[in-house]
Amino acid sequence: xxxxxxxxxxxxxAAMRELEGDELGGVVLFAGRVRPDRVASGRVxxxxxxxxxxxxxxxxxxxxxxxxxRYGARRIVLWHRLGTIPVGDVAVIVGVASAHRxxxxxxxxxxxxxxxATVPIWKxxxxxxxxxxxxxxxxxxxxxSG
Amino acid sequence: MPKxxxxxxxxxxxxxxxxxxxxxxxxxxxxxxxxVETLLRELAREYPPLAPILRAxxxxxxxxxxxxxxxxxxxxxxxxxHPPYGGG
Numbered sequence: 001x002x003x004x005x006x007x008x009x010x011x012x013x014a015a016m017r018e019l020e021g022d023e024l025g026g027v028v029l030f031a032g033r034v035r036p037d038r039v040a041s042g043r044v045x046x047x048x049x050x051x052x053x054x055x056x057x058x059x060x061x062x063x064x065x066x067x068x069x070r071y072g073a074r075r076i077v078l079w080h081r082l083g084t085i086p087v088g089d090v091a092v093i094v095g096v097a098s099a100h101r102x103x104x105x106x107x108x109x110x111x112x113x114x115x116x117a118t119v120p121i122w123k124x125x126x127x128x129x130x131x132x133x134x135x136x137x138x139x140x141x142x143x144x145s146g
Numbered sequence: 147m148p149k150x151x152x153x154x155x156x157x158x159x160x161x162x163x164x165x166x167x168x169x170x171x172x173x174x175x176x177x178x179x180x181x182v183e184t185l186l187r188e189l190a191r192e193y194p195p196l197a198p199i200l201r202a203x204x205x206x207x208x209x210x211x212x213x214x215x216x217x218x219x220x221x222x223x224x225x226x227x228h229p230p231y232g233g234g
Contacts, residue, residue: 032234049233052159052226054209056233080233092234112234120206121233122160 001064001076005051005121007083010090015077019097024074026101028108032092034085042127046086052120056080059119063111067096073107074098080121091123154185154219157226162203165195179220182212204228 002018012031019027037044060078067073077095085091094115096107115121156171163169173185180188182205190197205212206226207219219225 050159051233052157052206052228055206116234117231119233120159120228120231122229123232124160 001061001068002079003057003060003064003076004079005053005056005060005082006079007081010079010081010093012090012093015079015093015095018077019075019095021075021097023099024097025099026104027095027097028101028104029077029093029095030108030112031090032112033090034087036087037125039125039127041125044087044125045128046084046126047091047123048084048126049080049082049091049121049123051080051082051122056120060115063114063119066114067107067111071107071110072098072103076107076111078111078115080115080119082121084126152221154180154221155224156185156189157224159226159228160232161229162196162199162227165199166193175219175221177221179218179223181215182207182217182219182225183215185219185225186215199229200227202230 010031012029015029016027019029034047035044064073064076064078067076073096075097077093079093081089081091092112092115094108094112096104096111098104098107153172153174156173158166158169158171186200190200206228207217207223
């Protein structure tokens with residue numbers, strides 16, 4: 001299994017390479033990206049992620065162990081990026097390879113849902129105000145400022 | 147600030163940190179320690195914006211989750227406040 005909490009950008013291609021194996025016919029790879037959601041203070045530009053690192057790593061290892069034992073996952077990737085992540089960038093990758101697709105899907109679903117609910121990672125949005133504040137009108141209308 | 151040897155180090159994450167305005171606090175406790183319940187009640191009184199967050203939080207003492215609120219926190223312990231998680 002490959003478990004990682006990193007401030008570096010996450011690569012879907014690198015995750016796929018971790019899941020290679022001749023016997024592994026089913027590969028499910030989930031990548032969660034930052035969305036430009038509307039929030040009270042404007043529109044999200046980035047999310048800031050932080051973690052209680054030792055506990056988060058321990059819990060990720062537990063989840064991977066359960067995915068192996070209960071769902072038959074053979075190879076697992078659990079990567080989460082920390083720090084400030086701009087809209088469009090990948091914040092999390094959950095990848096599972098197993099002999100057949102059913103186990104890979106079940107494992108991946110289990111892992112992402114449990115990651116969100118039980119791993120001490122938090123996000124805070126970094127938003128840009130939805131509208132610019134109006135400039136005070138200091139010159140007569142119709143005249144350019146330059 | 148209390149001497150480290152006589153205090154509990156309280157570590158705050160995410161919304162808990164924002165409510166308090168600090169990432170960590172040192173808090174003096176009696177030699178016999180304090181119950182988790184007492185510590186949380188005092189923190190809520192001292193930092194009112196923290197009170198609703200504490201009601202939804204999990205707690206970690208020296209790297210282990212705290213079960214219930216009757217356990218004690220003693221000098222030299224690290225006590226972390228974990229608001230609801232939001233990874234992914």
